[in-house]
Amino acid sequence: MTLKIRIYCTAIVTFAVWTLLAWNHFHGGVPSHHILANKDLLAISNWWGGLVLPLLTWFLLYRLHKRIIRSNTLHSETATYPNHIHIRYGFFGALLFGILLSVFFTFGYSDLSGYMVLGLFPLALLLPMYRAECLLGFVIGMTFTFGGVLPTVVGSIFASISAILYRLVRPGIVWIVLRFAHRPPFNK
Numbered sequence: 001m002t003l004k005i006r007i008y009c010t011a012i013v014t015f016a017v018w019t020l021l022a023w024n025h026f027h028g029g030v031p032s033h034h035i036l037a038n039k040d041l042l043a044i045s046n047w048w049g050g051l052v053l054p055l056l057t058w059f060l061l062y063r064l065h066k067r068i069i070r071s072n073t074l075h076s077e078t079a080t081y082p083n084h085i086h087i088r089y090g091f092f093g094a095l096l097f098g099i100l101l102s103v104f105f106t107f108g109y110s111d112l113s114g115y116m117v118l119g120l121f122p123l124a125l126l127l128p129m130y131r132a133e134c135l136l137g138f139v140i141g142m143t144f145t146f147g148g149v150l151p152t153v154v155g156s157i158f159a160s161i162s163a164i165l166y167r168l169v170r171p172g173i174v175w176i177v178l179r180f181a182h183r184p185p186f187n188k
Contacts, residue, residue, distance in 0.1 A: 006065065010061065012051070013140065017148060020144065021047060032044060033146055033150050048137035048147070056152055060136045064087065066131070068084060089133070091137040092137060093134070094135070094136075095140060096137075096141065098140065098151065101141070102144065103145075104116070105145065124162035128162075128166050130167075131159075134159070135155050137153050142155075
């Protein structure tokens with residue numbers, strides 16, 4: 001992923017988030033969201049998303065670029081995005097998940113949203129959902145409904161839990177399964 005692609009992607013996200021903020025401003029005001037939807041807790045204005053999302057996009061695309069370079073067998077700076085199809089799947093899968101989570105929450109299906117979140121944990125044992133493209137897709141998918149800050153915080157927590165499950169718990173489970181799979185059967 002070249003610098004030019006990172007600049008274009010960051011510019012697109014910046015334009016989109018500021019367009020959304022301008023639209024909100026002229027149609028009733030920019031909303032604020034309370035942490036955990038509790039009126040007693042701090043409210044965070046969506047205006048912060050105008051700063052957080054471009055910075056997050058730039059940072060995550062930088063991390064993605066470094067991962068591509070690291071995984072490239074030639075270790076050259078010419079690693080390209082299209083050679084890594086799993087990055088697109090991770091981004092668009094997380095984007096769709098974030099959009100569905102937002103839609104279900106908006107229409108009052110909070111139980112379904114809760115089940116979706118709980119479903120992330122077993123899925124994190126199978127897929128590396130902690131990666132930069134997944135976090136970026138998740139945050140962008142939820143930005144329209146929740147602004148830029150809360151999805152970034154929640155997505156970072158999910159990414160951290162996913163990293164622990166995928167990189168620490170999963171190898172332990174695989175070790176246990178392989179250990180018992182190679183045991184001789186019980187003698188009668």
